[in-house]
Amino acid sequence: MRRFKRFQWGLLLVGLVLGVMLSLQFRVTRDIQQNEVIRRTQDLSEQVAQTRRERDALQTRVTGLRSQMEQMSAGSQGTQLKQEMDQAGILAGVTELTGPGVEVTLNDSSVSLKPGENPNLYVLHDEDVLRVLNELKAAGAEAVAMNGERFLATTEIRCTDPTIVLNKNKRLAPPYVVTAIGNPDTMESSLKMKGGVAETLQFFGIQVSVKKMAQVAVPSYAGGVQYDYARAAGL
Amino acid sequence: MNKSVSISILLVAVVLGAMMVFQFRTTSSIDKGVSLSREQELSIERKQLERDILHLQEEVADLTAKLNEAGQGQTGTAGALESQLARLKLYAGLLPVAGPGVEVLLDNLPDRARPGGVSGFDNIRDDDLLKVINELRGVGAEAIAINGQRILSTTEIRLAGNHINVNLTKLSPPYRVSAVGNAGALKSGMEIKDGLVEYMDTLGISVKVQIKDSVQIPAYTGAVHFEYAKLAQRR
Numbered sequence: 001m002r003r004f005k006r007f008q009w010g011l012l013l014v015g016l017v018l019g020v021m022l023s024l025q026f027r028v029t030r031d032i033q034q035n036e037v038i039r040r041t042q043d044l045s046e047q048v049a050q051t052r053r054e055r056d057a058l059q060t061r062v063t064g065l066r067s068q069m070e071q072m073s074a075g076s077q078g079t080q081l082k083q084e085m086d087q088a089g090i091l092a093g094v095t096e097l098t099g100p101g102v103e104v105t106l107n108d109s110s111v112s113l114k115p116g117e118n119p120n121l122y123v124l125h126d127e128d129v130l131r132v133l134n135e136l137k138a139a140g141a142e143a144v145a146m147n148g149e150r151f152l153a154t155t156e157i158r159c160t161d162p163t164i165v166l167n168k169n170k171r172l173a174p175p176y177v178v179t180a181i182g183n184p185d186t187m188e189s190s191l192k193m194k195g196g197v198a199e200t201l202q203f204f205g206i207q208v209s210v211k212k213m214a215q216v217a218v219p220s221y222a223g224g225v226q227y228d229y230a231r232a233a234g235l
Numbered sequence: 236m237n238k239s240v241s242i243s244i245l246l247v248a249v250v251l252g253a254m255m256v257f258q259f260r261t262t263s264s265i266d267k268g269v270s271l272s273r274e275q276e277l278s279i280e281r282k283q284l285e286r287d288i289l290h291l292q293e294e295v296a297d298l299t300a301k302l303n304e305a306g307q308g309q310t311g312t313a314g315a316l317e318s319q320l321a322r323l324k325l326y327a328g329l330l331p332v333a334g335p336g337v338e339v340l341l342d343n344l345p346d347r348a349r350p351g352g353v354s355g356f357d358n359i360r361d362d363d364l365l366k367v368i369n370e371l372r373g374v375g376a377e378a379i380a381i382n383g384q385r386i387l388s389t390t391e392i393r394l395a396g397n398h399i400n401v402n403l404t405k406l407s408p409p410y411r412v413s414a415v416g417n418a419g420a421l422k423s424g425m426e427i428k429d430g431l432v433e434y435m436d437t438l439g440i441s442v443k444v445q446i447k448d449s450v451q452i453p454a455y456t457g458a459v460h461f462e463y464a465k466l467a468q469r470r
Contacts, residue, residue, distance in 0.1 A: 005237075008244055015245040019252020037274075044277040051284040058291035065298035070466070072305050073316055085320050086466065087459045091327030091387055096467040130365045138391035142464040153328050153379070153388045156372035169283040181464045217467065224290025225326045230377040230415040232325055233333035233451060 059222055066094055066220075090143055093152040093221040097143050099181040101216040102188055104132060106176040108162070109205030122205045124176070126159045132178060132208075133157075135197045139190035141180040143218040147172040150221040167223065175207075184212035297322070328387040328455045332378045334415040336450035337422050339367060340443045342409035347439035358439035359408055361394040364401075367412055367442075368392075370431050374424030376414035378452040382406045385455040402457050418446040 076082045089095040106129065109122035133151065136144060144151045149170045158165040164172045180187060188210050191198045198208045298319075305315035324330045341359055349358040368379055368386060379386040384401040393400045398407045414421055425444045426432050432442045 008241055011241055011244050012248045015248025016252040016255075019249035020255060021252075022249070023253040041274050041277070044274060044281070048277050048281045048284065051281055051288070055284050055287050055291065058288055058295065062291050062294050062298070065295060065302065068302055069298060069315075069319055072302070072312060073319070075312070076316065081316060081320060085316070085323060087461060088320060088323035088327040088329055090461055090464055091329070091389065091459070092323050093388060094323070094326075097464045098467045099463040099465050101463065126369060127362060127366065130369055131362070134361070134365055134391055134393070137389055138393050142389060142461050144388075151388055153326075153386055153390075154372050154377060155388070156369050158373060169280050169287070183463065218464070223287050224292070224294045226290035226293050227325075227332070227334075227377050228375075229334040229336065229417065230332040230452070231334055232321075233331045 058224075062224060063220070070095070091153070092225060093143075093150045094225060096220045097181055097218045098215055099142070099218075100184050101141070101179065101181040101213055101218075102136070102184050102191075103211045103213050103216060104136070104178040104180070104191065105207070105209045105211075106132065106178065106201070107174050107207040110207065111205035123161050124159055124164075124174075124206055126157050128201055128206060129157050129159065129164070129176070129178075131197045131200070132191065135190050136178070136180045136182070136187055139182065139187040141182040141187060144178065144180045145218045146176055146178045148219055150219055152221055152225075167221070170222075179213075179216045179218055181216060181218055184214075188212050328378070328385045329459070331452060331454045332415060333449055333451045334377070335418045335448055336376070336413065336415040336446075337371075337418055337425075338445045338447055338450060339371070339412040339414070339425060340409055340441075340445070341367065341412065341435070342441050344436075344439045344441050349439045352439070354439075357397050357408065359399075359410060361392045361399055363435060363438070363440060364392045364399065364410060364412070366431060367425070370424055371412070371414045371416070371421055374416070374420045376416040376421060378415045380413045380452045382411055383453055385453055387455055402455065404457075413450050413452055415450050415452055422446055 073082055073085055086095070090097065106124060108124050111122055113119055113122070129146075133144060146164075146166065149155075149166055149172065152167070155167050162174065164176060166172065190196070191208075191210050193199075198210065201208045301315040301319055304318075305312040321330070325332070341363070343356065343358045346354065347358075348354040348356075349360075352358060364381060368376075368381075371379060381392075381401050384390075384404055384406065387402070390402055391400070395405070398405050399410070400406070422444050424430070425442065432444065435442045
């Protein structure tokens, strides 16, 4: 025993670790191959990835075509038509925009729970994000996005801890950064006023920070804009 | 002598390590980035992606046709721009639409008060309308109006005294929320167990959801003016 040099102890350790790693890998691989449920899920996962690639490719095409349309309309710069197109485009969410505004960062509470406390209270909820967005709009926000996803008239929020899903299949991870173009002062004070949204969120330990920006970017909606049920009507 | 001792130590350690792994049962789900309960989620995601693809294909076809039209000279360009404007206005909420959907009627329950409030008097708050709209959007509402006010991407819903302002227009209860979309999905979205209808009842708010073959959603008729948002310069 005494003849074991330091390096031999090292060898022992390395060997142990190697043995553990090799058999773990073997075990994991064997388990996956034998597990029907995992195989199905992996197949489905691959299908989703494939469909997503297809969607992304189409999205790129649409973005290019929209850009071509924009260039074509540039010829009517200064006309009533161009102004109406720009305005409708902003509301419809199909154009990329910049302008002064605010950046609002939201995150789950980092408060450590006291025994018996309900953890659900300190997690960001749908209504928290809805209130922030609503406050921004009431303060004149012209275009809003969160973590790069544009808000449309049809955009919903689903807080599914620990992520947020919006626009049906865009999944966002914290921290959540809301960018809004509008009057920075009006929007900031609207959020931070006494008895206002920021105060309510902070009561539950939700982390809220509002930053005025001289220039903020709001991307265009990444998706096709199309109605399946609604049709233009003469009212 | 030392060399063979080292090798044997190594081998023994590897075997030992392997044995250790197989002694312990793995209890956690195999983590390859996809958890076992994700199948349903993935299936939903794939369906949504396929819907995205359909919409994008339709938009590609539409924009391509318009660009072709524009390529045929002055009148072609004018025609293409007019139809693009009409399309943008449709999705912006600047044109009336109609289609199948639901009408959700919210009213105060006269014999019941919101916790902390006065019996039967304005139990309905802006938060409540925000939640209703969010839920309808979540189940696919394509166009929404409250008491005739079209909901745009910029629309605010603000409690002001004993009424609610939507698009800076004063609204009073009862609130009729009209939505076009898959009528069945819209209705069940609101009426699911532990859903909004149930919850709002506890707040002293009655919610009635009625399916309609043809829901008329008016256009937004207020002023449209953007002071801060500008089209981003093409890179």
